Amino acid sequence: MSKTEHAPETQATKFLKAHKVAFSSHLYAYEEHGGTKVSARELNVDEHAVVKTLIFEDENAKPLIVLMHGDCKVSTKELARQVGCKKIEPCKPEVANRHSGFLVGGTSPFGTKKAMPVFIEKTILDLPLIYINGGRRGYLVGIHPHDILRTLAAKAVDAALPG
Numbered sequence: 001m002s003k004t005e006h007a008p009e010t011q012a013t014k015f016l017k018a019h020k021v022a023f024s025s026h027l028y029a030y031e032e033h034g035g036t037k038v039s040a041r042e043l044n045v046d047e048h049a050v051v052k053t054l055i056f057e058d059e060n061a062k063p064l065i066v067l068m069h070g071d072c073k074v075s076t077k078e079l080a081r082q083v084g085c086k087k088i089e090p091c092k093p094e095v096a097n098r099h100s101g102f103l104v105g106g107t108s109p110f111g112t113k114k115a116m117p118v119f120i121e122k123t124i125l126d127l128p129l130i131y132i133n134g135g136r137r138g139y140l141v142g143i144h145p146h147d148i149l150r151t152l153a154a155k156a157v158d159a160a161l162p163g
Contacts, residue, residue, distance in 0.1 A: 008139060010111070011102075011108070011112075012102075012108035012141070013135060021147045021150075022147075026139070026142060027138060028139075029042060030105065036071070039070070040070060045131060047069075051067050053067060053109045053132065054067075054090065055100055056076070056089060057088070058080070058088050063114065064088070064118070064119060065112070065117070066118075066121075066157075067124060068160060069123070070163075071163040073160070074161070076090075076159075083157065099113065099116065100113060101113030102136075103137060106139070108132065109132070109152055110151070110152070118148070118152040119155050120145075120157070122156035122157065125149070125156060127145055129142055
């Protein structure tokens with residue numbers, strides 16, 4: 001992050017500060033459809049440590065958040081089985097925006113518009129530091145993964161597929 005660029009104040013950073021979560025700010029040049037590959041490259045970190053915030057819905061259109069390694073995909077079948085749903089599928093971008101209050105590409109699990117259950121891929125908890133969206137496109141925060149358990153009451157799942 002250059003000296004002239006200040007970290008933005010977002011709903012996510014307000015949430016982190018309110019919950020006394022230590023975080024580092026990382027701004028980068030956002031690329032449409034670049035995903036975690038671009039953010040990992042721009043921050044010079046392993047894509048496995050960049051965590052995607054994904055908004056899914058169950059068969060009753062109830063939203064939920066899934067946190068997944070940047071280099072992995074979510075097994076919706078396995079996730080549905082583990083959380084006790086018949087079916088889980090990704091939300092359309094405009095629906096995800098409505099649930100979270102963030103634009104797709106800038107979705108953070110912190111400070112969402114609606115309270116939603118959060119599910120975290122269990123192997124994320126083994127990492128010493130993760131980079132997750134800070135509530136704006138082109139902005140990640142570095143945090144300890146266990147802060148997600150503490151602040152969001154996230155449940156660990158085993159639903160990763162190789163990306």
